[in-house]
Amino acid sequence: MLLNTMIELKKLHGLSYKDISERSGVSIGTVQKVFGGITSPRAKTLDELSKAFVGLELPNMVAEQTMYSSGTSAIKNNDSSVNPFEKWIPGKQNGDYTIKDYESLPEDVRAELIDGKLFKMEAPSNIHQTIILELALQLKTVIKKRKGSCKVFISPSDVELDEDEPTIVQPDLYIVCNKDMSKDSKRTHGAPDFVAEVVSLSTRIKDKRLKHFKYANAGVREYWIIDPYHESITTYNFEDDDIVSIYSFDDVVPLAIYNGTIKVDFSEIKSELLGTFGTLS
Template sequence: MLLLVRRERLSMDIESLIRRKKELGITNQQLAQISGISLGTVNKIFSGATRSPQNDTMNALVSALGLDFYQYRPGSRADVICEPSSAYQMDTNSGIYTLDDYDSLPVEVRAELIDGYLVFMEAPSVRHQEIIGELYYCIRHHIKKAKGSCKVILSPVDVQLDNDDRTVVQPDLLIVCDRGKSDGHRIHGAPDYVAEVVSAGSRKRDYLVKLNKYWTAGVREYWIIDPDGRKVTVYEFGEQEENFQMQTYTFQDKIPVSTCTGLVIDFSELDL
């Protein structure tokens, strides 16, 4: 039987949180949204105005920054993270699963392998599929009309993101411009563009874990679409850290797709 146990939280000082936040490249506003702490409180803590936050506040920030996680007991293969739990280990102790374990899963099981951890996913909602379907149609129509060479692909498709045997993700939607990255079975290496639709169980993974993974792997553009908040957060990753850009849009905005020159998605015209 798989036994999941929560590791005791390490005592965290504010400097540790600041370093972690910088590593992940997230803003105070994003951290407030993920943690459930007010933006004003987050601003005060990270500016140094509040030096002794309440324990509940610190615990929420520690959790939101991925500094609490589950671990497996010695002798058990328990490093399996299941939705809707948002726990995920984000330190140097990688999980024990590999590509061979991932490939041996039953075909009907939806899962991702992230740094050696298996993350099992629920079936997407109708609204999730409607959003991705509309986005796919707009991008595909533009590429075909422009006679472009890039390919837009819907999930589920395996992406061996780091080109190793410890990470395989299934983005909701992706664009690959180097067709040599596809072997007909899965994508090897980073797509040029990735879109993820946020659900209650995937929020921390999409905003923190995958943001970091996509950035370091070489994804050029990453969209996080939040149906409940009716907003789209767009990240553009340059080759240098100073080229990192983030912009938040609403479902009433026109959003340019940098990966596809000339393409603008007018969310107000989508049937959502």
């Protein structure tokens, strides 16, 4: 469970630091530091803290989990028996699809293939696209200024994470430092060094759970989850014992793959969003 979710559950259910400590077995001192934003918890600590919230749910968690289990974020009625890909790929269950099946979809149908399951992707909002474009601009500018060899890509751009698995994803933004991985003009082959996803109400579960797991196991070095609804950026440094850090849209966020020497000023992105839309979400 992500720390942001635990913070929301803590507020919703009125749990004290003592309650969380007793339910999880984590010392009250550590609980205070983690929930007070004084320290960034490691993955093991997050797992232990999550025990305190077993059986507790946010109002939208059940609907999101049902939507996720259906195999597509586009199924609004949460009916897992409905397969929107049947009309293009008849005779298969969603979970048995191959890369060849994925490639047979019409060009105007945007989807991701994860472990043989197709997830239909809705058109991103203007806020979503502004965040990604501003992020890409900052990153590309500083990398180019340093004459770096890493390349910045934005969606829609296919990434085949592992050639042994039927998985092709379209990260919102990713960085590749190995030139051989992006030689194919059709798609990137292998795990990017850096991935950023901007969550929406329809992709929250997929981005925070399924894709987090896939990226970590495929060899992605660093993963950012940008959540405009909670005005937060959660970063995962998979190279350094899965260290988790949480930032706000007022912070300057360092990239671990550059040892913190390259940073993204989210206050500039926030200013652009407020100036254009009057809101962050």
